[in-house]
Structure formats: C-alpha cells, structure tokens
Amino acid sequence: GSDVTQPAVLWKNKSEDATIDCSHKKGELYFQMYWFRQLPGKTMELVVFTTTGSSKHDFGSFSQEKFSATKAKAESGALTVKSLEPADEGLYFCAVGSAQRCRRIKYSNLTVIGEQENAHLFFALRVTAGSDVDQPAMLWRNQGDNATISCKHSKGSSYYQMYWYRQLPGEMMKQIVYTIASSKPDFEAEFKLDEKFSVTKPDAMSGTFTVHKLVPGDQGLYFC
Structure with a gap:
C-alpha cells in the first residue's frame, strides 16, 4: 500500500x-x-x-x-x-x-x-495460504462465471479476523478487504464501490471471497 x-x-x-x-x-x-x-x-x-x-x-x-x-x-x-x-x-x-x-x-x-533461473507459474486463479490455513491451491473457471474461494483455519476462535489479498501478474500485492465474523466487511478505498468482489464471514474460523463475472484480467494470485 x-x-x-x-x-x-x-x-x-x-x-x-x-x-x-x-x-x-x-x-x-x-x-x-x-x-x-x-x-x-x-x-x-x-x-x-x-x-x-x-x-x-x-x-x-x-x-x-x-x-x-x-x-x-x-x-x-x-x-x-x-x-x-x-x-x-x-x-x-x-x-x-x-x-x-x-x-x-x-x-x-x-x-x-547465481545459477538458478526464475520460475514463472500462470494459473486462472491461484490461491496461497500458510500451514494453518486451508484454501484450494488452484481454481479454474470460465469467462463470465463467478469464482468463490473458501478459506478456513485451525488457529482457534481468537483468530476471528480475515484478510483477502490479490496479486495480478507483474503488479504488487493489494489488500482488497478486511472481515470480522458477523460484521460488515471493510473494503479498501479503491474497491469500496466495486461490485466485482463479495465476501462472507459466518464464523471465526472460515470465510469466502467471490470474484464476480470473470474476465481474463482477473487471473492472478489470491491470498487469504
């Protein structure tokens, strides 16, 4: 930011x-x-x-x-x-x-x-998480579809906050939204009026993030 x-x-x-x-x-x-x-x-x-x-x-x-x-x-x-x-x-x-x-x-x-070359991976929607957080590794969808990414963790109910980030190819990572269980999500300023994304946070240990009406420009890395 x-x-x-x-x-x-x-x-x-x-x-x-x-x-x-x-x-x-x-x-x-x-x-x-x-x-x-x-x-x-x-x-x-x-x-x-x-x-x-x-x-x-x-x-x-x-x-x-x-x-x-x-x-x-x-x-x-x-x-x-x-x-x-x-x-x-x-x-x-x-x-x-x-x-x-x-x-x-x-x-x-x-x-x-040194002797190692850069590795480049390209996916439709690629998702990454730590060892205590469970997300799908890759998500493939057709243009025009909605893509919903589920996220859950095993850290316990005291970890009730959830952050969603996106990194498009060649760009810096951006935080899209911050959520708390059963509360209104807090989208970053550039995404507040954007109907592209929606989230759910029904409880402390799980949540979802949806990208609506996919276009090729949505391809990237999504991080919970």
Missing part, C-alpha cells in the same frame, strides 16, 4: 547478506511488523513477527542462523537474509499492523545472482 515503503527489487551476490528495510506512515500505533516470504512456486510463509522495543522476535520454525530482524521504532524495521544461496531468491513481504489489525503489505523481489 501507499503507506508502506520497501525497495521493489534487491540484487545481491551469492554468499552475501541481504537487508530489506521497511518503513510506514501509519503512526506509532502501528508498532507490529510481519515479514513474509514466497519462494517461486511455493505458498507464502510468515518468517518473523516483530514488535517495537523487543529483541526477542518470533521466528516460529525459521532459523535465526538464516534470518535476523530489527525493530528499533514503530515506523520502521528490517529483515536480513544471511549467506545468500540461489534458493533464497523470491518475494519478501513486509506488513505492518496495530494491536487490532494488519493493514498494509508490501513486497521486495530478492534476486540472488
């Missing part, structure tokens, strides 16, 4: 370290920062969750020998990928949030100069 800034492309040599900076203009209430990674042909993964003033960042299953993060103040942070290998090449996403909401997301395309 326009409130979050990252480099669009970062070129580094094999064995070097790559540091990606992220900053935003949302104010000090947005003190949380999330770093995601998407390798070619793979689903998106959360690498680390950071908060201002804490040196103990939550890397989950990722090795701190490979990654490090800094979060000195609310409006900026950085992720470092250490000792680069060709397999590290991919998209690296920075998202920021307050205690209530994760609102903005940006990505950097990290290219490692």
Whole structure:
C-alpha cells in the first residue's frame, strides 16, 4: 500500500547478506511488523513477527542462523537474509499492523545472482495460504462465471479476523478487504464501490471471497 515503503527489487551476490528495510506512515500505533516470504512456486510463509522495543522476535520454525530482524521504532524495521544461496531468491513481504489489525503489505523481489533461473507459474486463479490455513491451491473457471474461494483455519476462535489479498501478474500485492465474523466487511478505498468482489464471514474460523463475472484480467494470485 501507499503507506508502506520497501525497495521493489534487491540484487545481491551469492554468499552475501541481504537487508530489506521497511518503513510506514501509519503512526506509532502501528508498532507490529510481519515479514513474509514466497519462494517461486511455493505458498507464502510468515518468517518473523516483530514488535517495537523487543529483541526477542518470533521466528516460529525459521532459523535465526538464516534470518535476523530489527525493530528499533514503530515506523520502521528490517529483515536480513544471511549467506545468500540461489534458493533464497523470491518475494519478501513486509506488513505492518496495530494491536487490532494488519493493514498494509508490501513486497521486495530478492534476486540472488547465481545459477538458478526464475520460475514463472500462470494459473486462472491461484490461491496461497500458510500451514494453518486451508484454501484450494488452484481454481479454474470460465469467462463470465463467478469464482468463490473458501478459506478456513485451525488457529482457534481468537483468530476471528480475515484478510483477502490479490496479486495480478507483474503488479504488487493489494489488500482488497478486511472481515470480522458477523460484521460488515471493510473494503479498501479503491474497491469500496466495486461490485466485482463479495465476501462472507459466518464464523471465526472460515470465510469466502467471490470474484464476480470473470474476465481474463482477473487471473492472478489470491491470498487469504
């Protein structure tokens, strides 16, 4: 989004370290920062969750020998990928949030100069999710049809918020809508008056996203 800034492309040599900076203009209430990674042909993964003033960042299953993060103040942070290998090449996403909401997301395309070539995959509608979130991997529909993507998770009822993102080929990822169970969905400004999309959120652990009257320009990656 326009409130979050990252480099669009970062070129580094094999064995070097790559540091990606992220900053935003949302104010000090947005003190949380999330770093995601998407390798070619793979689903998106959360690498680390950071908060201002804490040196103990939550890397989950990722090795701190490979990654490090800094979060000195609310409006900026950085992720470092250490000792680069060709397999590290991919998209690296920075998202920021307050205690209530994760609102903005940006990505950097990290290219490692080595022996591995870029992988390109094209689908009608491609869907990606983390290990705790269940979505179809691919969805094929005819032009003019509606496409409904279902999403559910096993994180428990305290994870009642759901965000839907779209990335069209060659473009940055955009958040389309934010939903809470049994509440009115909050579409981003550019989609508020658009009848192209609709959502349902009947309970904390599931929801759906529908793209209406498909045209070729709707082909892309959809992320819950």
